[in-house]
Amino acid sequence: MTQDIRTRYHHNGFCILKKPVLDSDCVSAARQGMDMIRAGEYDTGTPPEPSPWNPGDDPKALCKIEQPQQANQAIRALIGSSEIGKLAATITGAKMVQVWWVQLLYKPPTSDDGTAQTRVGWHQDWNYWRTTWAPSSELLTAWVALSEVTETSGPMQFVAGSHAWKEAGGGDFFSQHIDRSSFSVPEDQSWREIPAVMEAGGLSLHDKRTLHGSGQNTSDEPRCSLAIHLRTDKSRPADSEGHGLTRFIDDADMCPIIYGGRVDSAFVVAATPEISA
Numbered sequence: 001m002t003q004d005i006r007t008r009y010h011h012n013g014f015c016i017l018k019k020p021v022l023d024s025d026c027v028s029a030a031r032q033g034m035d036m037i038r039a040g041e042y043d044t045g046t047p048p049e050p051s052p053w054n055p056g057d058d059p060k061a062l063c064k065i066e067q068p069q070q071a072n073q074a075i076r077a078l079i080g081s082s083e084i085g086k087l088a089a090t091i092t093g094a095k096m097v098q099v100w101w102v103q104l105l106y107k108p109p110t111s112d113d114g115t116a117q118t119r120v121g122w123h124q125d126w127n128y129w130r131t132t133w134a135p136s137s138e139l140l141t142a143w144v145a146l147s148e149v150t151e152t153s154g155p156m157q158f159v160a161g162s163h164a165w166k167e168a169g170g171g172d173f174f175s176q177h178i179d180r181s182s183f184s185v186p187e188d189q190s191w192r193e194i195p196a197v198m199e200a201g202g203l204s205l206h207d208k209r210t211l212h213g214s215g216q217n218t219s220d221e222p223r224c225s226l227a228i229h230l231r232t233d234k235s236r237p238a239d240s241e242g243h244g245l246t247r248f249i250d251d252a253d254m255c256p257i258i259y260g261g262r263v264d265s266a267f268v269v270a271a272t273p274e275i276s277a
């Protein structure tokens with residue numbers, strides 16, 4: 001099993017664990033925490049970071065809320081799960097895994113008439129992070145399902161092998177046109193989309209360069225998830241444009257270390273050489 005997920009992750013740029021990995025009480029509590037944040041109730045006494053969606057905004061639009069662990073205790077507990085850290089360490093071989101940013105993603109059910117703003121355009125996360133982290137930094141995302149994710153609920157779609165496409169093109173998270181024509185597919189590769197369907201408490205892990213996006217939720221239930229962005233000891237903050245995405249890195253509540261321990265006092269380690277795919 002361990003060897004299998006490691007092999008699949010490195011071959012495809014992602015792996016999907018369909019069966020629950022996380023404790024069901026922890027997942028249910030985080031799901032309730034999600035509803036509280038969406039209603040503007042913060043049991044920590046602090047709101048999340050400024051976000052594209054705020055309480056009172058269109059309930060039929062994709063709800064994306066930044067750093068929800070700042071606003072809710074149950075979400076804070078879930079992102080600190082050692083199971084996630086162990087999985088990330090298993091596939092990367094890391095000595096240390098730390099959460100460095102979290103996004104709450106609630107995709108409401110909408111009719112398939114093309115007007116709902118709930119799609120996520122094809123993109124590579126690295127496109128958004130390249131001015132925040134040193135080029136070769138080892139960064140990945142654990143996407144945790146807080147509800148069942150089916151073929152019809154707008155599951156994430158991963159493009160198999162795209163993490164190794166040197167310059168595929170960056171993409172746009174907020175694009176409503178899931179158009180693949182702007183991406184360069186190497187001649188010896190093909191575009192193959194894999195839906196990340198899973199049960200509540202299941203999760204996927206994907207590399208910073210893997211192309212992914214998602215369509216509309218045409219089921220009857222909301223698709224609820226947390227995207228937990230992770231770094232390993234082979235990473236180094238380098239916020240050249242001052243976006244401040246790594247500003248919480250020394251705050252153990254916001255950015256818990258979920259595997260291993262602090263690597264050195266400056267918490268900045270040498271990064272691996274740039275990949276050469």
Ligand SMILES: O=C(O)CCC(=O)C(=O)O
Pocket residue numbers: 105120125141143155156173212213214225227
């Ligand atoms: O939830 C989605 O559909 C997209 C999430 C995403 O882009 C990410 O986790 O990096």
